[in-house]
Amino acid sequence: MYPVANMLNGIKTANRALRDSIIVPHSNHCYAVAEKLSAAGFVGSVSKKVRRGRPVIEITLKSDGRTPKINDITLISKPSRRMYNGTHDIKSYMNGRGAFIYSTPKGILTDKEARKENVGGEVLFSIW
16 A cells, blocks of 8 residues: 555544554655644654654644644545646645645645745645
8 A cells, every 4th residue: 555645544534533643664655745734743752762663653643732734634645646847837735825745856745835946746645
């Protein structure tokens, strides 16, 4: 299965269930995406841990009491169909309230950062 999709689905499910945190299997790509979500303010802290001898990522979720910070996550690029945007095709999402997350040659970036860095790449997902 696609590890990033598995992590995003877990975040979406745990967010709707108003859980405090989620634990997903570790991969460098998933860790970079989780770090970018934390830097963008969609999730709280992200840390690497070891559980039962295996590396995992613990992601702390944000919520305002009974309303979660994340409303929806939509996977755009899939293993069966990769979606790429050039530099001039990068648009803002939900008038700046959400973000597109890109995998670029300069690492994992949000749409604002990709426009600032003047670089395009694979559109992983949208979040708001």
